[in-house]
Amino acid sequence: MNVFLTFDYELFFGSASGTVQKCLIEPTNRLLDLSRKYHVPMTFFVDIGYIIALERQLNDFSILKMDYDMVIDQIQEMIVAGCDVQLHIHPHWEKTHFDGEKWQFVTKNAYKLADFEAEERERIIRIYKSKLDSIIGRKTHTFRAGGWCIQPFNQLEKLFQELEIKYDSSVFPRGHFEAGEYSFDFRNAPTKDQYRFQNDVCTENENGFFTEFPIGSYRYSPLFYWRLYILGRLNPAAHKMIGDGIFMSQPGRKKQVLTHFTWNHASTDGYYASKMAKITEIAFKKRQQNLVFIGHPKSCTQYSLNLLNRYLAKYNSRCKFTHFQLNS
Ligand SMILES: [Zn+2]
Known part of the structure; x- marks a missing residue:
């Protein structure tokens, strides 16, 4: 079974972005240490809009120039370590x-690509892709939408095809969330670990240009979330995120997960890492070809890094850890 360890490389987008050192550099170095220790490749989905925003203002603020240099250096380090950047x-x-x-975020009516007019959307995608391609010295071909908001995909279809963005990993089957700036609905997505599509990420099309590698999904119990919130208070040294920012709000989400079973990602983040082995065993049983985990450097905890270390020691010989560049 192919296992993709993927990490969205980004700051926080709430009332505090957090620092580059704590949200990106420090936790990513810990992840790269694990990547090298076990010779396991990882994928970093780089939030390229951040780098473009840094470039816009780095001549005005020396701290931004320092942040910019650290981030660009670390992206080069990912590549040297044999990791993928998408x-x-x-x-x-x-x-x-x-x-x-601080960064003054404006997310209202600007969080999703779908929030922008067609022309503006196209300009953003072209510039963002070409900037990242020039930083890494090769062409990216795999996409993950910010906040998983990839719908409606028919707005992106033509341009993605032209730019040869042929793989996507934004969908997590059965997931849905419609509140605040978020909008995605994957309840009708195929429950497969890989499928082709054309104009709708939730509709399989064998002749489609695009291939979806869905993020693994798991049905979490309310008890899981009670533990998650309580452990953070009881043992912050183990369970406090390394990232020092504040999440953008997800209205109603906390209440929902504490009171209902909910489908959410297979994830390396924080307490979610406690389910990695179980999710992997389920995938083996179902004879899956692929399993994608999502994580964020900013959401790593001492606990999650320890568990990831143990996970890699245990599954390194049983799974084939891979990334999208290797897989193409
Ligand atoms: Zn993101």
Whole structure:
């Protein structure tokens, strides 16, 4: 079974972005240490809008120049470590500016590609992709939508095909969330670990140009989330995120997960890492060809990094760890 360990390389988008050192550099270094230790390739979906926003203002603020240099150096380090770098788009960076102290995020009606007019959307995608391609010195071909908001895909279909963005990993089957700036609905997505599609990410089309590698999904119990929230308070040294920012709000989400079973990602983040082995065993039983985990450097905890270490020691010989560049 192919296992893809994927990480969205980004800051927080709430009232505090957090620092580059804590949200990106430090936790990513820990992940790269694991990648090298076990010779396991990882995929980093780089939030390229952030880098473009840094470039816009780095001549005005020396701290942004330092942040920029650290991020660009680390992306080169990912490549040297044998990891994959692919395209992650958060278009709200278009409306966001640095005020000398912090990033002032504007996410209202600007969080999703679908929030923009067609012409503007096309400009963003072209510029973001070509910028990331030039940083890494090769063409990206795999996409993950910011906040998983890839719908409606028919708005992206033609341009993605032209730019040869042929793989996507934004869908997690059975997931849906419609609140605040979020909007995605994968309840009708095929429950397969790989499928082709054309104009709708949730409709399989054997002749489609695109291939979906869905993020693994798992049905989490309310108890899981009670534990998650309580452990963070009881043992912050183990369970506090390394990232020092604040998440963008997900209205109603906390109440929903504490009271209902919910489908959510197979993830390496924080307490979610406790389910990685179980999710992997289920995938073996179902004879899956692929299993995609999603994580974020910013959401790594001491606990999750320890578990990831144990996971890699256990499954390194039983799974084929891979990334999209190797797989193409
Ligand atoms: Zn993201």
